[in-house]
Amino acid sequence: MSTTESQAPELPSTVRAVVDGLAGLPQVRSVRIAGSRARGKPTSPDSDWDILAYTEEALPTLGELHRLLPSGTEQAHPYPLHTANPGHPFQESEFTLPVSPRIDVCLRPFAHLQQEQQRAALGTFTVHSYPKTAGGVPSYILLSEAALSAPVHGDVGKPVCPDALVAAAGPWWRGRASCALLLAIDHVAAGELLGALEHILAAATSVAHSRLISGGSWYPITKRLLDETGAIEDGVREHLAGLSASRLTAATVRQVADGLGVDVDEGLDWLQRGEHMGPIRGDQGPVRVISHQNER
Structure with missing residues (x-):
């Protein structure tokens, strides 16, 4: 069984600079555009850009990622490199470039993609609890994003559904x-x-x-x-x-949040701190920042 691979959208200059910079790193095997931009269905003109960088065993250093900042934004403060805890559905690291629209660089070890392909071929998968989705996500999400993303540099193959x-x-x-x-x-x-x-x-x-x-x-x-x-x-x-609800609106959701004593706007800070990557160990302080040297 096969699936249709997305075509790369036209890239703004800032995104193109980041994509080309990633492609020039020796650790990076392939660069692809993912998410709503790859599907041609961004939720708004300001929707963020999701970039997948499939890497060999060694990940880029934080310094190399900082150098991806587009010209004119060198003094901007990028979010730290967040690395997933063991068992996270993506087994990934994320790095956000603070430009507008926002650019999220998701580092995917190519070996993890291969492992999931082997599991899928045997009919094996796992469903993970994941804060960004209501019902959890299947581990074959790694294959989904590789198949449905748009290639820009390099190639990791197009996974088919076994x-x-x-x-x-x-x-x-x-x-x-x-x-x-x-x-x-x-x-x-x-x-x-x-x-x-x-x-x-x-x-x-x-x-x-x-x-x-x-x-x-x-x-x-x-x-x-x-x-x-x-x-x-x-x-x-x-x-x-x-x-x-017959007329569910954002205002209604905020009313519910008020009733629960929850500040909806704190959710964005929670994501930016990398909390969605997994619980923080008590000895790591309020923000978990892990360099490539000790993350695996």
């Missing part, structure tokens, strides 16, 4: 959806409607994953999973939306 993974993952996601709906019924019986909605959302997301992989299609890694993939019929989507 029959063994289709046979294993499709039924598993379907079973997870059934289980989630059973739990939703239990929550309704207990009068815990918010818990029921949580499980209904997990079921809808699981069905989307099941239908995608059952058709040999990779998970497109999008905030619009139920909309863009067509994995959930429009009528079902409208019904699900009606379960939570």
